[in-house]
Amino acid sequence: MSHTVLICDDAIFMRTMVGDILSQAGFEVVGEAETGVQAVEKYKQLKPDLVTMDIVMPDMGGIDAVREICKHDPQARILMCSAMGQQALVVEAIQAGAKDFVVKPFQPSRVLEAVQRVLG
Amino acid sequence: MDPSQYADLFLTESREHVSAMNQWLLQLEREGAAGSAEPVSAIFRAVHTVKGMSATMGYAAVAELSHELETLLDRVRRGELAVNAELMDLLFRSADVLETSIEGAVAGRAVPMDDVMRRLRAFGESRPSPAAPLPERSDEPNEWTAPLPVGSGMLVRVRLQPETPLKGVRAFLVVQALRRLGDVIVVSPPVSSLQAEQFGHDFALRLVTTVGEAEIDRVARGAGDVVAVQIGEPGGAPRSAAAPEPRLSRAEPVVSPATAADSLALGVARLAQKEPPSVTVPNAAAEAAEATGVRQSRHVRIDLRRLDSLMNLIGELVITRGRLLQISTGLEDPALADSVTQASRLIGDLRDEIMTSRMVPVWQIFDRFPRLVRDASRALGKRIEFTIDGKDIELDRSMLDEIGDPIVHLLRNAIDHGIESPEERVAAGKPAAGKLRLSAARDRSAVMIRVSDDGKGIDRDRVLAKAKATGLIDPNKTSLNDDELLRIIGRPGFSTAERVTDLSGRGVGIDAVYTRVRALGGAVDIRSAPGQGTTATLRLPLTLAIVRALLARVADEVYAIPLTHVSETVELQDAALRTLQGREVLVLRSDVLPVLRLRALVGLGQRAAVAGQPNEQVIIIDLPDRRVGLVVDELGGQQEIVVKQFDGVKDGLTFFGGATILGNGSPALIVDVSSFP
Numbered sequence: 024m025s026h027t028v029l030i031c032d033d034a035i036f037m038r039t040m041v042g043d044i045l046s047q048a049g050f051e052v053v054g055e056a057e058t059g060v061q062a063v064e065k066y067k068q069l070k071p072d073l074v075t076m077d078i079v080m081p082d083m084g085g086i087d088a089v090r091e092i093c094k095h096d097p098q099a100r101i102l103m104c105s106a107m108g109q110q111a112l113v114v115e116a117i118q119a120g121a122k123d124f125v126v127k128p129f130q131p132s133r134v135l136e137a138v139q140r141v142l143g
Numbered sequence: 144m145d146p147s148q149y150a151d152l153f154l155t156e157s158r159e160h161v162s163a164m165n166q167w168l169l170q171l172e173r174e175g176a177a178g179s180a181e182p183v184s185a186i187f188r189a190v191h192t193v194k195g196m197s198a199t200m201g202y203a204a205v206a207e208l209s210h211e212l213e214t215l216l217d218r219v220r221r222g223e224l225a226v227n228a229e230l231m232d233l234l235f236r237s238a239d240v241l242e243t244s245i246e247g248a249v250a251g252r253a254v255p256m257d258d259v260m261r262r263l264r265a266f267g268e269s270r271p272s273p274a275a276p277l278p279e280r281s282d283e284p285n286e287w288t289a290p291l292p293v294g295s296g297m298l299v300r301v302r303l304q305p306e307t308p309l310k311g312v313r314a315f316l317v318v319q320a321l322r323r324l325g326d327v328i329v330v331s332p333p334v335s336s337l338q339a340e341q342f343g344h345d346f347a348l349r350l351v352t353t354v355g356e357a358e359i360d361r362v363a364r365g366a367g368d369v370v371a372v373q374i375g376e377p378g379g380a381p382r383s384a385a386a387p388e389p390r391l392s393r394a395e396p397v398v399s400p401a402t403a404a405d406s407l408a409l410g411v412a413r414l415a416q417k418e419p420p421s422v423t424v425p426n427a428a429a430e431a432a433e434a435t436g437v438r439q440s441r442h443v444r445i446d447l448r449r450l451d452s453l454m455n456l457i458g459e460l461v462i463t464r465g466r467l468l469q470i471s472t473g474l475e476d477p478a479l480a481d482s483v484t485q486a487s488r489l490i491g492d493l494r495d496e497i498m499t500s501r502m503v504p505v506w507q508i509f510d511r512f513p514r515l516v517r518d519a520s521r522a523l524g525k526r527i528e529f530t531i532d533g534k535d536i537e538l539d540r541s542m543l544d545e546i547g548d549p550i551v552h553l554l555r556n557a558i559d560h561g562i563e564s565p566e567e568r569v570a571a572g573k574p575a576a577g578k579l580r581l582s583a584a585r586d587r588s589a590v591m592i593r594v595s596d597d598g599k600g601i602d603r604d605r606v607l608a609k610a611k612a613t614g615l616i617d618p619n620k621t622s623l624n625d626d627e628l629l630r631i632i633g634r635p636g637f638s639t640a641e642r643v644t645d646l647s648g649r650g651v652g653i654d655a656v657y658t659r660v661r662a663l664g665g666a667v668d669i670r671s672a673p674g675q676g677t678t679a680t681l682r683l684p685l686t687l688a689i690v691r692a693l694l695a696r697v698a699d700e701v702y703a704i705p706l707t708h709v710s711e712t713v714e715l716q717d718a719a720l721r722t723l724q725g726r727e728v729l730v731l732r733s734d735v736l737p738v739l740r741l742r743a744l745v746g747l748g749q750r751a752a753v754a755g756q757p758n759e760q761v762i763i764i765d766l767p768d769r770r771v772g773l774v775v776d777e778l779g780g781q782q783e784i785v786v787k788q789f790d791g792v793k794d795g796l797t798f799f800g801g802a803t804i805l806g807n808g809s810p811a812l813i814v815d816v817s818s819f820p
Contacts, residue, residue, distance in 0.1 A: 033188075035444070036156045036196045040149055079191045105309065106195050108210065113312040114338055123316065123367060126308035128198040128206075133308075140367050 026142060027053040029069055031062040031088065032077040032104065037127075041075055041104070044131045045138070059083025063091040066099065073142060074101045076121065078112050086116045093120030100141045104129075153200050154249050160189040161242045165514045168234055172517075176226040179219070183226075186234070187216040193241065202248035205241070208256055211263040212237050224266070233262055235518070287373070288343045292331035296349035301363050302371040303344050310368070311340040317366040318348060324362055325352025345371075447540065450501050457494045458689065458785030464490045465782060465806020498686055502537035505583045505592075508547045509534055512554060512581060519558045526565050526576040527558065533583035538590055539686035545663055546592065546683065549656040553594040553679045554581065556653065561598030561677050571674065573597070589665075590685060595678035601671040606631055629669050630769060633657040653679075661817035664690065664707050664800075666766070690786060692813065694779030694805070695762065697741045698750075701811045703784050703803055704773070708816050710765040712778060714758045729761060729772040736763070739819060740774045744798050750776060764816045771819055782806060786813060 028050045032038045042052045054069045056062040060083045066074060074092065078085040085103065092099045103116045103124040113124050122141040125134050164186050171182035190213045197205035215233075218224045240259045247254035287300055299321065307313050314337040321327055330337065330348040337346055350359065356374045363372045464487050471483040509531050520527040538546075562568075562577030569575050578597045583590060603623050610616040610623075610631045623631070632653045653669065656679075660667050665683040684690060684707060692703035693712070719730050720738070727738040738761070742750065750759065762773040784803040800815030 034156055034192045034196055036149060036152045037192075037199070039152060040199060077195075079188055081188065106191065106198070107308070108213075110309055110311045110338055110340065113309060114315055117312070117316065117319065124309065124312060127195040128201065137367065140365065143365070 025049050025051045026072040027051050027069065028073045028075065029054045029056065029062070029065055029071040030075050031056040031059075031065075031080065031085065032075070033057050033080045034077075037077065037104070040129065041134065044129065044134050045075075048131075048135050048138075050138075057081075059085060059088035059091075062088040063095070066092045067095060070096075072100065073138060074099065075104055076101050076116070077104050078106075078109055078116065086112060086119055089116050089119040089121050102137055102141050149200065150249050153196055154245070157193050157196060157205075157245045158242075160193050161238060161245065162510055164189045164238050164241075165235075166510060168231070168238060169513050169517065171226065171234075172231050179226050183216060183220050187213065187220060190216060190241075193245070197245070197248065200248070202245075204254065204256065205244045205248050208237070208241055208244055208260065208263075211260055212241065215263055215266055230266070233259075233266055235514070237263060287345055287347075287377070289346045290331050291377075292329040292347055292349050294329040294349045296326070296328045296351040297359070297374060298347060298376055299350050299359060299363065300345060300347040300371075300373040300377075301369055304368045304370050305344060307344075307368040309340075310342075310344075311338045313366070313368045314338075314342070314346055317363055317369060320362050320366040321348065321350055321359065324354050324359060325350055445500075450497075450540070453497050454501060457490075457497045459804075460490050461494055461689065461783060461785055462804045462806065462808075466808055469806050494689070498539065498689070501540050501686070503540050503543055504535050504537050505543065505590075506531075506534035508543055508550070509581065509583070512550070515551065516554060516558065516579060519555060520562075523558060524564060525558060525562055527562060527579050528576050529579045529581070531581050536583040536585055536590060538683065542663060542683060542686060545659065546681065549659045549681060550581070550592065550594065552653075552656050553681075554579070557594060557596040557598065557677065561596040561600070563599050567599075571599075586682070590683050592681040592683065593678060595676060597676040600673045600675055600677055601628065601632070601669075603628060603671075603673065625670055628671065629667075632669070633667070656681075661766075664705055666708070689783055691781055692784045692803075693762065693781055694811070695741065695760070695773075695775035695814075696777040696779050697745065697775055698747055700745065700747075701779060701805065701809065702741065702745075702775075703782070703805075703811050703813045704762060704764075704816065705800075705813065706781065708764050708766060709762055710770070711763045713761050713763065715761050715774060716758070731763065731772070734770065736770050736772045738772045738774060741814075742774075742776075764819070766817060766819075771816070773814075773816070773819075784811075784813065 028045050030038050030041050030045075030052060032041065032055075038055050042055070046052055050073070053071055054065045056065045057080070059080050062074070062076065062080075062085075063083070076085045076089060080088070083091070089101050089103075092101065097120070099120065101116075101121045103113055103121045104127065105113045105116075105124050106127045113121075116124070123137045125137045167182040167185045167189070171179055171186070174182070190209050194206055194209035194213055197209060212234075215224070219226065219230070224230060237259055240254070240256050244254040244256055287302070289300070291298065301314075301317050303310050303313055303317075315334065318327060318330060318334065318337070328349040328351060330346065332342050332346060336342060352359070359374055360372045363369055467483050468487060471479050474480075512531065513529055516527060516529040557579055562579065563571070563573075565575040568577065580593075580595050582593045582595075584593070585591075606628060607616070607620065607623050611618050611620070615631055616623075616627070653667075657667050660681050660683070663683060665681055668680045668682070669677065670680075671677040691706045693706055693709055695702050695704055713731065715729075721728050721730060721735075723735065727740075729736045729738045742748065757777070759774050759776055760778050762775060762778075764771045764773055782805065784805070786801045787803060798815055798818055799812045800818075801813045803811055803813055805811050
């Protein structure tokens with residue numbers, strides 16, 4: 024059975040692109056979230072195998088969402104999506120429970136490698 | 144993966160972000176430093192999102208610009224930079240350049256941005272520079288350069304790939320992964336330097352563990368981007384004296400990795416248990432999510448082309464409906480008539496629904512005007528209070544795309560020529576700040592868009608003088624009424640501007656607005672009172688695609704005349720026809736109207752006089768600046784028609800705005816009355 028994914032990003036553009044990369048690699052995108060609050064709620068609802076999480080999102084940011092999700096499910100497998108120049112935030116996200124990260128601009132191979140590491 | 148397939152999405156979404164950015168910038172300017180927190184973080188978010196998207200698309204220039212802008216905004220957010228006029232100016236400027244660079248990137252054009260980049264980088268340079276980052280050690284990627292840490296434990300050296308993104312974080316991940324195997328005693332360079340990316344490609348640490356080298360190697364590499372792992376002292380060199388063999392006591396806290404991992408997991412699990420899901424909070428959150436979930440499910444993004452094709456299909460269906468109605472009326476079968484009536488009503492509902500789905504609120508274009516007004520009034524040294532009403536009024540998407548320019552033109556005219564300078568206004572006993580209002584309102588099946596100002600009004604004397612000078616009007620006239628004024632300023636090329644400004648352009652007056660609005664099947668009305676201001680009203684149909692038209696016949700041909708401009712029809716009485724200065728005119732009540740004959744326009748000869756045939760009909764056409772009588776052989780009733788644009792207008796088709804298929808299946812040309820001479 025293919026792994027299920029929840030994609031969290033406030034930009035449709037990014038969600039579409041990450042979604043395409045993952046579904047082409049055989050993942051099943053089961054949900055999308057535009058804000059941190061949505062991410063947490065959808066995680067609880069969908070219990071996906073993998074979450075991709077943008078750091079900068081309206082209402083609750085990505086890092087707080089990671090914290091909330093990990094509080095709910097310490098086994099959550101979350102991949103942070105970050106941009107250049109966000110070292111400190113990514114470190115914070117990892118301390119909050121994220122398993123790995125990818126840096127925009129996304130290259131499909133790098134995204135998939137990171138996903139394998141997170142799931143592995 | 145080919146990013147070009149995402150270009151449309153990128154463009155749409157980036158535009159939204161730039162527009163949001165401008166809105167927030169205006170708010171930031173209004174509220175100043177005191178209320179800066181919310182606008183600044185919203186702008187930061189918008190810029191950040193654009194940065195990520197553009198980098199992904201490979202639009203390096205956009206990504207670079209948004210990166211610089213983001214850096215600046217971050218400093219504003221942290222309070223290092225004050226919100227002042229200079230900063231606002233730079234931010235507005237950057238938003239503009241960002242917008243053009245986005246459009247440019249998608250279109251494959253390079254957009255010059257050196258100037259704004261320089262200003263962004265140099266802004267507030269006098270600040271105490273944060274600890275200058277160490278020059279990055281881009282030493283040989285294949286050498287071990289990190290100083291060896293001194294201490295107990297096994298030496299582990301890790302080298303990352305040369306191009307590792309966010310290598311500091313990657314190093315941190317590696318260290319964290321190794322921590323799960325035992326105790327990391329010391330890291331070199333220190334973790335803080337690693338996080339700040341102040342290292343070359345490699346780092347080293349000492350690990351006290353019971354697992355074997357192979358496992359250490361596997362775990363370190365498993366953290367990603369690791370190209371080399373070296374375990375043990377290099378070249379069997381003697382350990383430094385300060386690094387004694389791990390004593391048992393030192394090793395005592397070392398637990399088996401499995402236990403460590405388990406206890407960690409258990410700890411977390413306990414933590415989770417200690418805080419059983421509280422009843423109130425998650426429920427409240429769930430309710431909120433449910434609420435947003437419901438709201439979300441109401442919206443779907445649809446490709447505009449799909450809506451266009453739906454519109455086309457329903458257009459065809461409306462035509463077929465006309466045909467069906469005609470046939471069923473001929474057959475006089477009650478059962479058939481019933482079904483056809485039913486189907487006809489459903490088709491009407493369907494058409495309304497589809498038209499509604501294409502409607503978008505006018506704020507989608509109105510939202511960029513506050514910024515425009517601000518810039519224009521600043522450039523001209525005027526003070527303006529700008530208000531917008533009726534933002535939620537909806538128009539067909541195709542219409543909305545077309546009316547932006549005319550509105551911009553009217554706003555610029557008002558700012559440039561209407562509203563006076565603060566000194567002039569005060570001298571005239573008005574408040575120093577002029578009022579400019581843009582509003583949209585629904586009026587039956589039309590939308591009225593109004594731009595009004597409280598400025599000095601159109602200078603009638605000047606228009607009159609200019610009109611006399613160019614021979615547009617009787618030289619003996621001493622004043623102009625509103626309709627005459629409207630007719631004159633709507634003439635192509637008419638302008639009273641004395642100087643060319645950046646704003647209103649060179650000598651292009653209100654005629655540009657007229658031409659565009661007419662082409663859309665709308666009408667323009669301008670009312671102006673000296674010293675009190677000017678109000679321009681655009682009356683627009685809701686959609687471009689389906690219009691009600693009056694059918695007219697000449698010889699065997701049927702033509703459709705959109706009802707937008709038809710005020711009435713009258714039967715042609717010979718007595719009402721006169722010839723004035725060699726032209727045929729019609730006397731209608733107290734008015735004298737020029738007469739056009741549709742037969743002549745389409746190249747048919749005069750109608751043969753046959754005894755007993757009905758009189759010809761005149762369609763009175765009301766244009767904003769004049770009225771015209773159009774003579775046709777016969778009227779054919781009203782019908783909803785679906786406008787099909789011509790692909791290319793050929794010679795001789797100048798008077799036609801498109802074609803349509805009538806209810807009986809035959810084609811008909813649509814007369815474009817606004818193009819009449």
